[in-house]
Amino acid sequence: MSSECCAQGSSTMILSCSGGSNVGQLSNRAAVELTREGFGRMFCLAGIGGELSGFVQSAKDVSGLVVIDGCSVGCAKAIFEKAGVPLRGYLVITDLGIEKNKNFDLVEEEIERVKNAARETASTSPAGTDPSGGASSCCA
């Protein structure tokens, strides 16, 4: 949660599947590093999965969104569908040519590849929709 309305990097939400494989953990590491670098802020996918209203509504309302799934099983994507949140800025790590395995010794080059793909995905992602029309963004 941001205590300041217009904190730097506050407008892009980063969500990772953080699953139990190399690609799941790559999604987590990339989300952490992108947050540290000020690109955006990692948020809790589990809160959306639990359908807690603050998390679900925040994912609907945020202007910039990057959702990183490790593999084509698509757990993060399924969570969005279940919670009724339109999926934007979606990235699957195995689509980048990184093979899924159970080796948790992450490769630095692969982390960088995921981070670059996340940045690119965010730049081409449409902004969050506002069905009601009139609401204005906090930092607009």
Place this chain on the structure above:
Amino acid sequence: MDIKVLGPGCAKCKQTEKVVAEAVAETGVDAHIEKVGNPLDIAKFGIFATPGVVVDGKVKISGKVPTIDQVKTWISEAN
């Protein structure tokens, strides 16, 4: 009805408080409006950005100032 406005006191948060108060006044609903400004208390609602509005325990908006019509709709849904 319980309405909470979440925000540390930025301009948009104050604007949200005003919009909520106007919507409540226009609908005439019996509502208690509470301003929540403590970051630790705001964090309990799991929102990504302020301002936020919570109606009867459910977060209705995060990181945006609602319109009066939006707030009226939330009030109507909760009644």
